[in-house]
Structure formats: C-alpha cells, structure tokens
Amino acid sequence: MTLEDQELKKVGLKVTVPRIKILQILESCLNRHMTAEDIYQALRDAGEDVGIATVYRVLTQFEAAGLIERHNFDNGPAVYEIDRGEHHDHMVCTETGKVIEFHDAEIEKLQERIATKNGYQLVGHNLVLYVKPLA
Amino acid sequence: MTLEDQELKKVGLKVTVPRIKILQILESCLNRHMTAEDIYQALRDAGEDVGIATVYRVLTQFEAAGLIERHNFDNGPAVYEIDRGEHHDHMVCTETGKVIEFHDAEIEKLQERIATKNGYQLVGHNLVLYVKPLA
DNA sequence: CCCACACATGCGAATAATTCTAATTTGCTT
C-alpha cells in the first residue's frame, strides 16, 4: 500500500497500474506542466504498455478528483500538473517556452471585485502572461 | 473603394472578395467573438462561396496585421473579434455562456510589474474570469 | 479466499479544429 495507492483510494478511484504510474510520473516532477503525449512517452520509456486513450481518461479523472490541474497555454496542447493546493498563475516565455509560476494576492482580489461589480460570483480564472527576456 | 478596401490596402493585403466579406461580417458585429465556423456559416448564408481554409488563412492574416484579435476560451474553438484599439479582458458566465468585456488598469499595471520583477518584458497576456450569477 | 460484476483498459476508429497541398483563379502593375 504505497502513498499513491492511498491517494487514489481517497478520491474513490480503483488502484490500477496505469493510474499509479501516471500519478508517479506527475509527482516525480521531472517536468512540471507535461502534456498527455509527454506522459504517454514517459510511460513507454519506462516499458509500460498503456494506451494514449487511457492517459487522457486518467488525466480527466484526476482533474475531476482535484489531484491535478489542466492548463491551456495559447493554442498548444493541454498541460497537466500536480495540484499542491497552492494556487498560482503562469508566465510563459515566448522565446524559450519556459514556464514560470507566480502568485499575486492583489490580482486575485481585483478579480473578485470585478466579478462582484458586474453582478457575478467568481468561480475560476485563467491568467497567463506572455513574456520575453529583457533586451 | 469602400472603407474595407482601404483598411486592407493599409495593412498590405490584396483586396479580394473573401477578405472584404470576412471583414464586413466581423465589423457588422452581429455577434462579437465569432468562431471561424461561425464566419464560414455567415458567408455561406450570404451566398458567398468561400472555403473554410480561406476563412482560417484570412483570419490569421488579419490577426498578424492587427485588425482583429484571437482568443481561446477554456478548451473551445478560437474566437475572433475586431480590434478597436481598446484593450480589454473577458468574463465568461459558466451558466449562460455570456461574454462580458472589462478593462482594469490596476491589473494591467500589476502584470507589468510581475514580469519585470522576474526579469522579463511583458509582451501579452490572456485573462479570462469564469463567473456565475450571484445566487 | 474466491467470485461476480462493475469498472478499467487497449485498440482503432471517430471527431473537432486547424493547416497543408496542389491545381486553378484573381488582383494589380504595366
């Protein structure tokens, strides 16, 4: 009964090889913000025989369970990362593709205020800054 | 020599029927935030014989020329709108799908500051608030 | 500890959005 097994049980998902392996890959953090394809390749490199459809299905379930977050940067494929409970937004370098995480309480507060001012309740947001190195 | 003709000339694009029609549809503003498919249908409804590939190509050129903006809400298809020079962000109602535009100078300023603090220059951003009606 | 059965998986086909190809047509310069 590993830690991954427990995490899966906790959210009501059966403990299966694909789920354990995918969770391990995401936790190993080699590369935060992996695409479904990245994960599929990592599985194949590790000698696991998992179909790409299963990768997508499992990622969707993990997201629904709150274990991971899915992000869509620009128009590329979706990327996934472990949800450590610390909310943050992203900055993407247009030259190197590097992704930097940041959090700004002020911006969060302003978003709430804007929603309220318009008669709505904020349920989520998506903020990505596109940047390039200075000079 | 219509207004659309002049706009196209100004950005260095040949004046062709598809380009004029697409620009007119976007300007007519029936529905801001149209998808490529919406525009394609509007053209067909108007009896114009324009291919979907041309719609995509023209939209890409218009975006490069700064005539329009492209946005990606969540994981749906891209939407396009005329760029009237007034920058704004979007709020999408998760229940009705309604899109509300807003602008907040404070948030814009904070974004610049965050990029700078990390050694980058802000070149663009994508901010979408997902909201639902208050109770 | 075993069994049934609901749930998972893998494969390949299907879909959706978008881009490419290659042959034809069209706008603009002279």
Next chain:
DNA sequence: AAGCAAATTAGAATTATTCGCATGTGTGGG
C-alpha cells in the same frame, strides 16, 4: 489587355482528444 505573383479552392493531412467495444481486472460480499 497580358503576365506574374499572390490568393483561392476542395480535399487531404495533421493534431489533439474522445468514443465504442471487446477483453481484462480490482474489490466488496459471502
């Protein structure tokens, strides 16, 4: 009006993701 580069077309190709279905497998109840 003629010529050439640029634009258009339909359809094929790509990319990202989901679906259908036959087969395989964890897990709770006995």
